[in-house]
Amino acid sequence: MIEQGESLPGKLLKSSSTALNGRSRTKRLLAILSSHPDWIAACVTLAGFLCRAWLAHATFFNPDEAWHFAAANQESLYEAYQASTTLFHPPLLILILYFWRGLGTSDLVLRLPCVIAGTLFCWFYYKWLKRILGRQVAWVGLLFVTFLPTLISMSADLRQYPLLLMFSAAAAYLLEKAFENSSAGSMVLSVSCMLLAMLSHYSGFLVALSMGLYAIFRFVREQPSVRIAAAWMVGQVAGLAMAWFFYSTQIKQLTARRGTESLKLVANWYLPEFYYHAGHGNLFSFLLRGTFGIFRFTFGWAVAGYLAAVLFLASIVLLLRLRRGWHWSSSATANAFLLLSPFAVSWAAAAAGVYPFGRTRHSIFLAMYGIAGLSFMIAEITKWKKGLMLTLTVTVIVLCQTLGTQPWRDMLPLADRRKENMDQAIDLLRRQVSPADIIYVDKATELQIAHYLCDQRRVDPERSVPGFESFRCGGLRVVSTSPRDDALLMLGFTHKRQEMAQAYGLKAGSRVWIVQGGWNSGFGENLRQSVPEFSDIEIHNFGHYLEVFGLEVASTAFQ
Helix, strand or coil: CCCCCCCCHHHHHHHHHHHHHHHHHHHHHHHHHCCCCHHHHHHHHHHHHHHHHHHHHHHHCCCCHHHHHHHHHHCCHHHHHHHCCCCEEEEEEEEHHHHHHHEEEEEEHHHHHHHHHHHHHHHHHHHHHHHHHHHHHHHHHHHHHCCCHHHHHHHCCCCHHHHHHHHHHHHHHHHHHHHHHCCHHHHHHHHHHHHHHHHHHHHHHHHHHHHHHHHHHHHHHHHCCCHHHHHHHHHHHHHHHHHHHHHHHHHHHHHHHCCCCCCHHHHHCHEEEEECCCCCHHHHHHHHHHHHHHHHHHHHHHHHHHHHHHHHHHHHHHHHHHHCCCCCCCHHHHHHHHHHHHHHHHHHHHCCCCCCCCCHHHHHHHHHHHHHHHHHHHHHHHHCCCHHHHHHHHHHHHHHHHHHHCCCCCCHHHHHHHHHHHEEEEEEHHHCCCCEEEEEEEEEHHHHHHHCCCCCCCCCEEEECCCCCCCCCCCCEEEEECCCCCCCCCCCCCHHHHHHHHHCCCCCCCCCEEEEEEEEHHHHHHHHHHHHHHHCCCCCCCCCCEEEEEEECCCCHHH
């Protein structure tokens, strides 16, 4: 508000002074960034750690997380490894959890290895981009990987992806360092990190293949020392041996349990919409849709994702057009090859029908390269002006945080994942369910209920009743569908509840408590609308994806 009696020249001078002070503060901030880039990057990374730690504390386990902990919660390391072979993932996370659980079993403590790995990924990513594309591009990339909602959420879950990203970024950074400094030691560390990435998640093998192609490109171009080449070759042999071991001891066995030993037929029952089915669609359209889907998944907001995909493709074209004499540590052509090769490898795997591709977490490793190309294009669009680059980057991140939606079903909105929802549901079960009652769940919800109702203790389900599994916690019996019937379905529910009532000797007056969690919702409401005698059931909702309601055994449906 302008003071009364102040002259117009005075008003203009005050406004000009304010604007100049604002520009002066911006210049001082940019000067600090230029003089202490790594220290500021470390502070940004620390802020990313706090965001991830808060989310890890504020949300309850999804079924996959509960499954991972259950696999690790064994009496011996050998048993933990054996349990890990039942997952479609390599064993590293399970083996880490086996030892880590000794520090505590709260959700935050159990998720801390992933939170730490997701944070270190941001740091290694910054160091990698700084080497290949320069410090200014590294700043843009650091902000994206630190604060995009999908990458925060993925680092706050007890899953393999943060480990994969951390080791992949570290391997990429150390590979550049090995070539730049002609260091055999850095090459040994690089291939070691790549092997750990392959031990974390099977998409690590795709990362390893793309990095291997890039390394061959650099070998042919630069002809480094024999020691560096030898260290790299040893790593490739170890990677091939690891691939053979996991295929023969885990993947082949898991696919055989589904009635086939063909890895390609996994697409018939697991994420079929993200596998290419030869003869059932156009390959080019599938790959194009999947490529744009990856960016949409990464940014959470479709507008930003699609625009980022276009800018990434433009960055490859621009890099290929740049002439020699570029001031980066490696040529523009090498950088174009580096950023494009992971997509090329993924396209090949998708075309062969052996790996999912598109708007799914399984392709998240491609975000590492996609964001790098996008960051380079932001620098080009803003003519490498630091203040404008950072302003544009922060604006995109804020828009993604405010306008974006969760990209897939197993990354639910925060309101539906709050820890208080699960706490209230478990409290309701402990207060209202009697020892004569039964808690009935599907397979996904069983993992969650076992984790929280049993206070993270080990559970060994009983399978003496065909078609069901059961266990007891605190005097309460939990019955779940069989592994082949992994969801609560309206079709056949009447027959299922009659079978359960007879098999477990339910008496009149007792209740069957239906709990639906996981990634499904609405079973109680569908039952209330479809079966007249259940039109008055009381459904307790704890967010959109967790509901509890009871059914009287005295109902004719249980006779």
